[in-house]
Each structure stands twice: as structure tokens, then as C-alpha cells.
Amino acid sequence: MTEYESIAATDFKSDTVTTPTPSMLQAMLTATHGDDVYKEDKTTNDLQARVAEMCGKPAGLFVVSGTMGNQICLRAHLHQPPYSILCDYRAHVYTHEAGGLAMLSQAMVTPVHPRNKIYLTAEDVEDYLILGDDIHTAPTRVISLENTLGGIIMPIEEIAKISALARRHGIKIHLDGARLWNAAAETGIPLSEYGQYFDTMSLCISKGLGAPVGTVIVGEPDVLQTANWFRKQAGGGIRQAGLLAAAADVAITEIFPKLKQTHEVTKKLASELEEMGLTFQIPVQTNFIFLDLVKSGIDPAVLIEEGNKLGITIAGARIAIHHQISPGAIEKLKLAVKKSLEISKHRQENGGTNGVKRPEGSLAYGVYDKIVIDH
Ligand SMILES: Cc1ncc(COP(=O)(O)O)c(C=O)c1O
Numbered sequence: 001m002t003e004y005e006s007i008a009a010t011d012f013k014s015d016t017v018t019t020p021t022p023s024m025l026q027a028m029l030t031a032t033h034g035d036d037v038y039k040e041d042k043t044t045n046d047l048q049a050r051v052a053e054m055c056g057k058p059a060g061l062f063v064v065s066g067t068m069g070n071q072i073c074l075r076a077h078l079h080q081p082p083y084s085i086l087c088d089y090r091a092h093v094y095t096h097e098a099g100g101l102a103m104l105s106q107a108m109v110t111p112v113h114p115r116n117k118i119y120l121t122a123e124d125v126e127d128y129l130i131l132g133d134d135i136h137t138a139p140t141r142v143i144s145l146e147n148t149l150g151g152i153i154m155p156i157e158e159i160a161k162i163s164a165l166a167r168r169h170g171i172k173i174h175l176d177g178a179r180l181w182n183a184a185a186e187t188g189i190p191l192s193e194y195g196q197y198f199d200t201m202s203l204c205i206s207k208g209l210g211a212p213v214g215t216v217i218v219g220e221p222d223v224l225q226t227a228n229w230f231r232k233q234a235g236g237g238i239r240q241a242g243l244l245a246a247a248a249d250v251a252i253t254e255i256f257p258k259l260k261q262t263h264e265v266t267k268k269l270a271s272e273l274e275e276m277g278l279t280f281q282i283p284v285q286t287n288f289i290f291l292d293l294v295k296s297g298i299d300p301a302v303l304i305e306e307g308n309k310l311g312i313t314i315a316g317a318r319i320a321i322h323h324q325i326s327p328g329a330i331e332k333l334k335l336a337v338k339k340s341l342e343i344s345k346h347r348q349e350n351g352g353t354n355g356v357k358r359p360e361g362s363l364a365y366g367v368y369d370k371i372v373i374d375h
Contacts, residue, residue, distance in 0.1 A: 006019040006324040007019060008322065008324040008325070009324050009325060009326040009329055010311055010312045010313060010325075010326065010329045010332070011312070011313040011325075012307075012312065012313060012314050012315070012319050012320055012321070012325065012329070012333060013313050013320060014318075014320045015179075015208040015287060015321075015322040016206060016207050017322070018206075018207070018208065018209075018322045018323065019210065019212075019324065020210065020212050021210065021250070021254065021255075023250050024210070024211060024212070024247035024250045024251060024254075027246040027249065027250045028243045028244075028247055030246070031043045031242035031243050031245065031246035033240050033242060033243075034240070035239050035240065036062070036237070036238050036239065036240070036241035037232070037237040037238070037239060041240070041241055041242045041245070042242070043241075043242035043245045043249070044241040044242050046249070047060075047062060047216065047245040047246075047248055047249050048060035048061060048062055048245075050252070051203060051216040051218060051252070052216075052218045054190075054191045054192065054252075055191045055192055055194070055195035055201055055203070055218045056191070056192030056193075056195040056196060057195055057201070057218035058220060058221055059220065059221040059224045060217065060218045060224070061216065061217050061218075061228055062214060062215075062216055062238070062241055062244075062245055062248070063202075063214070063215050063216070063217060063231055063236055064213060064214065064215070064236050064238065065204075065206075065213075065215055066176070066202060066204040066206075066207075066215045067096075067097045067098075067100065068215065068231065069202030069203075069204070069216075069217045070092070070093045070097060070100075070144075070174070070176050070202050071100040071101075071104050071105070071230075071234075072227040072230040072234070072236075073174050073202055073217050073219070073223070073227055074093065074101065074105055074107070074142055074144060074174055075104055075105045075227070076200070076223050076224075076227040076230060077141065077142045077172040077174065077199065077200070077223070078105050078107060078141055079141075081106045081138070082108065082137075082138035082139070083107055083108070083139055083140075083142075084107060084108035084109060084110050084138040084139065084140050084141070085101055085105070085107050085108075085109050085110070085140070085141070085142045085143075085144055086109075086112060086125060086128055086129065086142070086143045086144070087109065087110070087143070087145070087146070088112060088114065088119075088120050088145070088146060088149060089112060090146075090149060090150065091111070091145075091146050091149070092146060092176055093146070093176055094109050094111055104230075104234075107138075107142075110128050110130065110140065112124050112125065112127075112128045118152055118282060118283065119149065119155070120145065120154070120158070121158055121162075122161035122162045122164075122165055125143060125162050125165060126165060128140075129165075129169065129171070131169060140169075141171060141172060142171065142172045142173070143162060143166050143171055143172070143173045143174070144173075144174045144175075144176060145159065145162065145173070145174070145175050145198075146176040146177075146178075147159070147176075147179070147183050147194070148180075148182050148183050148285070148286050148288075150282055150290060151179075151182070151266075151282070151284065151285055151286040151287055151288030151289075152282055152283060152285055152286075153182075153183045153186060153187060153286065154183070156187070156193065156194065156197075159194065159197050160197055162197075163198070172199045172200075173197065173198050173199055174198060174199060174200045174201070174202075175194070175198045175201040175202070176202055177194070177201045177202055177203045177204075178202065178204040178207055179207060179286070179287075180194060180201065180203050181203065181209060181256055181259060182208060182259055182263070182286040182287055183286070185256065185257075185259035185260045185286075186259075186260060186263055186286050191203075198219075199219055199220070200217060200218065200223055200224075200227075201217070201218050201219070202215055202216075203215060203216050203217075203218070205248040205251050205252065206248075206251075208259055208287060208322050209251040209252060209255045209256060209259075210255050210322070210323060210324070211244070211247045211250075211251035212244065212247055213247075214244050214245070214247075214248045216248075255323055258323050259286075259287070259323075261323075262287050262321055262322060262323050263286050263287055265321055265325070266284060266286065266288070266289060266321040267284055269289065269319070269321065269330055269333070269334075270284040270289050272334060273289070273291070273334070273337060276334070276337060276338060276341065277296065277341065278291055278292075278296040278298075278337065278341075279291075279292045279295045279296055280292055281317070287320060287322065288318060288319065288321075289318070289319040289321075290317055290318055290319075291317045291318075291319065292317075293316070296341075297344050297345070297348075298337070298340045298341060298344055299340070299343075299344055300316045300317065302340045302343050302344060303316070303336060303337065303340040304316065306335075306336040306337075306339045306340050306343075307332075307336045310332040310335060310336055311332065312329050314333065314336065319333070
């Protein structure tokens with residue numbers, strides 16, 4: 001099977017659709033079969049140690065998903081309510097983890113809008129920290145950052161400042177690094193340099209890296225021991241985890257070095273779409289393009305339908321590129337966009353509206369729209 005024969009080859013909905021490669025499947029055949037709940041599986045232990053070392057941390061823990069990784073890390077940092085977690089208002093931990101912070105951690109959330117409309121700065125964070133012992137408040141106990149967020153790379157200098165601020169106030173700092181791989185691949189900054197600024201980080205292996213399952217969280221052994229408790233409680237103890245860890249290990253070796261190439265493909269596509277008159281909600285820096293469908297005059301329903309007609313899957317405003325997207329699918333995407341523009345223009349010229357509505361429903365494909373619309 002070549003990478004373009006995967007069912008993901010024509011799917012622009014997310015980088016999570018990537019499928020295991022032949023070498024991942026091969027590695028699963030030779031994985032060890034120890035019971036990971038007893039910490040007896042060598043393949044899993046090796047993977048945890050490898051990711052921890054890459055991140056400059058003493059310990060790692062393999063978990064089933066990015067959501068579990070984030071939620072159990074944050075829970076492990078929190079001790080006695082009332083307390084709150086400060087994050088970007090678009091953060092996955094806040095908007096897309098099924099209310100986990102309220103349900104699992106009993107935490108208030110302080111969602112902050114970045115002033116620059118792109119990424120949080122230390123100034124933004126400082127303005128919204130809840131400090132002191134005023135009994136009316138829920139003090140900030142954790143700052144949770146996300147890198148990349150919507151494909152945007154958070155500058156390491158800003159991370160350093162926010163981390164210093166957190167540490168000055170005895171606040172824990174977590175990173176949702178589901179796509180930290182993309183940030184590291186694009187900037188050339190090693191994971192360990194990012195790692196020094198966080199108490200815990202969660203890195204997904206099943207997104208752009210293409211493993212079928214898995215996230216590794218990293219941090220100090222005592223925090224991970226507590227997180228492991230919450231993993232078990234959530235039913236996340238995996239017995240023969242080595243089968244999954246083996247695929248994840250290959251994903252790091254094989255696909256991590258290809259991410260930069262994926263970003264080049266994304267940026268080339270973005271500049272071609274720009275030439276066609278499209279605008280974007282946020283800058284294109286890694287593997288996502290967020291189309292501004294309202295400004296570009298495209299009805300999302302038309303775009304989705306034109307994609308379907310050509311045999312490609314487009315979810316709406318967000319175009320996700322991954323290593324298995326085929327060159328042919330990119331050409332079809334451009335055709336679908338061109339056709340959608342023509343249809344919308346035709347409707348307008350014929351006295352009707354162009355049918356463009358603000359995307360509703362799933363935040364996944366519309367949320368960044370708010371950056372443009374809310375002032
Ligand atoms: C930034 C970010 N963090 C966390 C997650 C959660 O990962 P999972 O779907 O494995 O729970 C996602 C999922 O897409 C994500 O985009």
C-alpha cells in the first residue's frame with residue numbers, strides 16, 4: 001500500500017483520519033505482549049521513555065487519546081476546589097472535551113481572548129490571573145496552553161514569559177501538545193526546549209503522525225503517578241498496550257520527519273487559494289487552512305457538496321493536510337473551491353443572496369471564525 005492508497009488520501013476533514021502504514025502494522029506483529037496496567041510491557045515502557053526523553057522530562061505515560069491525556073494531567077495538578085484553569089478561549093481542553101474540566105476536575109475556566117487575535121501573550125494571561133485569597137474567587141491553579149492551536153505556532157519566547165509568570169505565582173503549567181510535533185518540525189526547535197517551560201505536556205501520536213491510537217503525557221514521576229490513577233479510574237488502563245505502542249513508535253520515527261513536507265504542501269495550496277481570491281481566518285503556518293468562507297463568498301454547503309461530487313471530503317472552513325493526502329486530491333480540492341466560487345457568484349448576480357451563512361453547529365469547523373467576527 002502506498003501512502004496515497006489509504007482511505008485518508010481524499011479526506012481533508014482532519015489529520016486524525018490518517019491510517020496505519022504497512023510498517024506500523026508490521027511493528028504491531030512483533031510488539032511485546034506484557035500487561036501495561038502492571039507496567040510490564042516493554043514496547044510500551046520503551047515508547048514512554050522515548051517520548052519523555054525527547055521532551056526532556058523524566059517520565060511518560062501512554063494513554064488512549066489526547067482528551068484523556070489533557071484531562072488527567074489537569075486533574076492531577078488540582079487539589080482542593082475552588083480553583084480555575086486559565087486557557088485560550090479556543091482551547092481544545094475547554095471547547096472540545098465534553099465539559100471534562102467541569103465534570104472531572106470541578107474547575108472553573110477562565111477563557112481568554114488573545115489581544116492579537118492569534119495567540120495568547122504573557123500580558124493577556126497576566127490580566128486574567130486570579131490571585132490571592134479573596135473568598136469570592138476561584139484562584140488560578142493551572143495555565144493550560146495549546147501548541148499548535150488551529151495550526152498556529154505559539155512563539156517560544158511568549159511561552160517562556162508565560163511559564164515564568166506561572167512559576168512566579170506557584171501556578172502549574174500544562175501544554176496540550178496534540179500537535180507540538182508540527183510546531184517542532186516547522187520551527188526546528190526541539191521538543192525538549194518546549195518541555196522545559198511546562199510541568200506536563202500531552203503529545204498525540206494519532207493525528208498528523210498517523211498512528212491508529214495513542215497519546216503520551218510527560219512530566220515528573222509523581223504527577224504522572226497521580227495521572228495514572230485517573231487514567232485507571234476513567235477505564236483507560238490498557239492490557240496488551242504494546243500492540244498500539246509499537247505503531248506509535250514507528251509513527252514517530254517515520255512520519256515526524258515528514259511533517260515539514262506536509263506544511264509545505266499546505267502553504268503552497270494556501271497561496272494558490274489566495275490567488276483564486278480566498279481569504280483565511282488565521283495565518284497558515286503548519287497543516288491547517290481556515291478559510292474565511294463569509295469573506296470569500298462561499299457557502300459551506302456548496303463547498304462540501306462540490307467536494308463530494310469530486311470524491312473528496314471537505315468538512316467546511318477547515319482544510320486539514322496530512323501525509324496521506326494525495327496530489328490528485330489537492331487538485332480536486334482546488335476545482336471544488338473554483339466551482340463553489342462560481343456558484344455563489346452566479347447566485348448573487350441573479351438577485352439572490354450568495355447563500356453564505358456563518359457556519360453553525362460544530363465548533364470544530366467554525367470556531368476560528370469568531371476571531372474575525374468578534375471585535
Ligand atoms: C488540540 C487538540 N487537543 C486534544 C485533542 C484530543 O484528542 P483525541 O481526539 O485523541 O481525544 C484534539 C483532537 O483533535 C486536538 O485537536
